Amino acid sequence: MKFSLIVCTYMRPKAIVTLLNSVKEQTLYPDEIIVVDGSINKDTQDLLLSKTFKNLTYFLIEEKFRGLTKQRNFGISKVATNSEIVCFLDDDTILKSNYFEELIKTFVNKQIIGVGGISINENRWKLKKEYQAYPKKNYYELDGYIIKESLRNIIRNYLGLQSDKLPGVMPDFSNGRTYSYPLNGKTYEVDLLIGMSFSFRKKYLIKLISQHTLRVMDCMKMQILV
Template identity: 35%
Template sequence: MKSSLIISTYNWPQALELVLLSALNQTQLPNEIIVADDGSTEDTRDLIDSFKSKFKIPLIHVWHEDDGFRKSVILNKAIAKAQSEYIIQADGDCILHSNYVEDHLQFAHKNTYLFGSRVNIQEAHLNTLFENKQTIFHAFSKGIKKRTRALHIPFLSQFYSASSEFSKKYRGCNTSYFKSDFISVNGYNEDFKGWGREDSELALRFHNFGLQGRRIRYRGIVFHIYHNEKSKSRLEINNDIELQTIANKTVWCKNGIDKYLSEDN
């Protein structure tokens, strides 16, 4: 099955470099990598260009102008360009476990979306992280917390089954799904502006559409690089959008990916 790895980013090339290095180290490469860039400066473009010759697969940069936090918009634009049937998603501040892509693909199943664990890298470890360009972590590595999330034990993953109920453990920085399902709910809701709720609202519409969510615990792990919290000035508005999705059992968002799709998609 062909897969596209989508990595969202904004003006943090130092972190994106580590994510791309971890993508190079995958036990199974996707068929393409698309960086969804929410308006970064030339430093990010230069970094991506420098990596293109290192990959044996296409590394594609999808960019739009900086007009505030528009993660939903840039992800829709990137996923519209994806040439694969399966989408694996991560953030540009999340270092991928070496089995990340392989783990998601092994659990990919019709009528199901997946989500994995996020291990937090602590602020005190950042200097060491960037100086050493560290991309390998395990449960006993320095600088991380909630270490059990870093355990990669494939045998135990089989005990986590798919559920029709939305899980509060869901994180959009570590998820995967069929592109056809994403299009069926019209992708991310672009009414979301500013940080918050855009990922969980998508998952809720997946459930309203009839999908189940499966947590791939002990596999599909990312290591989240510490950063200061983003502005939550729009959180109340975004929260209201999500509550409407729950109350109305919304499947299709009106302001979504369809505007970027051609007849070939």
């Protein structure tokens, strides 16, 4: 399954090189890497030219294409015609060595439209301790893990306005929890993916762009990879 990586960046040459070095160590390497640089100088360009990254194409774009959404759309327009999966990463991300291998394994399921990853260093989930009390209005439990609720969600719990859906699954009213998921090796079906690390089947991206929207439609089945 051929897949492309798009990285949008702005004035962060050292960060993107750190990311690309982690891509170098992947057990499964992208068929193409597209860097869309909105920087107002050539520092990132010069640093990338001094390095060697396989399958990388670099674009230093004009001002009219700057901005994360515009840069992502620009990157999509440059993806190879035979690429099936389009992956997006923030330029300050560092990958575990098997990230793409696990990602593509998930896409083997033809029903899955999009897959998101989780920031390990910002993951607040902890294993539930058997003899410790966790007040339900202050903590949220999932699959044997516990996370302390945000103030917003604590208020919703007290007012009876909290959604009974899993994080990233949008309720019929108001807003749901937007937490990540525990690092337990499972996948979860969601409606919402965070921008730091997400990937989609290319044909659906093209369809969404042609409709002038990047909203995820209800019929799309997506999964969080942890």
